[in-house]
Amino acid sequence: MNLPTALPNAKAGIQRLGVFGGAFDPPHLAHVALVEAAIVQLQLQQVRVLPTGDAWHKPRQLSDAANRVAMTRLAFADLPSVVVDEREIGRSGPSYTVDTLHELHAEYPQAQLFLLIGEDQRRSLTSWHQIGEIGRIAIICAAGRELAVRAWNEEPGTAPTSPPLSDTLQARIRTLDMPLMPHSATDIRMLAATEQALTGLVPPAVERYIHEHHLYRPH
Template sequence: MDLTGPGPARIGVFGGAFDPPHVAHVALARAAVSQLALDELRIFPTGQAWHKSNQLTPPDDRLAMAQIAFGGLARTVVDDRELRRPGATYTVDTLRELVAQHPHAQIFLVMGQDQAVAFPSWREWQAILAMATLAVAARPSAIAAHDHPGLPAQARVQPLALPAMPDSATHIRQLVARGEGIAELVPQGVASYIASHHLYQRT
């Protein structure tokens, strides 16, 4: 993807375990590309997430599911660098790499409301704010009220309008373990991958 055009590039960063990626993740990615007028959205399946106490599905499976879920979206690239990075994965390290590669780009860190609430617990969050604008998914009512609970006052925040989508990856894994259907909750290709690779089933 060519980011050398006139003016600074607008690059979005969207990270997560994607275990599995579901329709809300895809909707957020679409909203980010459209509403932020991004030149590129980079999807980062996390490696060893410092805040995750449960064991994640193997990296190769999560990368494959992310490529299936996001591969057809315009101006979107799945980036595996966090999966290849040894040790715990921190967003600040990924942002520093991107800034070094694209020093004049505008960086937007895309996140859901749950991540925004937890943001002050992230490693070097002050450094993250110096490098990126936070693009936070919110319901239209929260956007109208400029409601960004938990974010530091100095944060540059760009809200992303999204309808309520309550399903979580945890819930989807539980449904699969119980043998229940998830066809409406994840992209079709992701559902097929989960079934064919026997992911999330009780052992």
């Protein structure tokens, strides 16, 4: 896959900017595949990958932020157009996507923003904080509907039941063409807890990091 490279220190040259947030606890191959697909299909010049800070919507405590950032950097190290952005980690209080989009719009006023999300996130969009404003600022780009329900950072049994999206918001959503990748961060953590191999689920460097740092093992 031929991926365009970023334009370092050239904000004025970036016209199409991807934004991909998540717990990344841990980052896995479906995350990487989504970003690769978005770069090619949307012709993105740069993608900001943002590990979340205070995940107000998560039913569990996230792993240490430093480990999640380190794993995210390893996961996306081979994609030169990806910048791992720590702004949400350093933000006090709940971390909302709309705040990040406002900041990036101010930093890149000439750029079209593309918010990258998984299919499970598409189904929960109506519950997002200021979703109307999100749809105004960015084009929302979701993984294909055939993607397995538990393919990202979700917890078992938390699939939301949401009202239909408005026509205006629906018009701002694009679908990314992706193969079926039923990766689940929950399942990966369970495997890591018993020191099982994670081959084919996370990038090799992330697997090494998890095992070397004894992540997700019961205390």
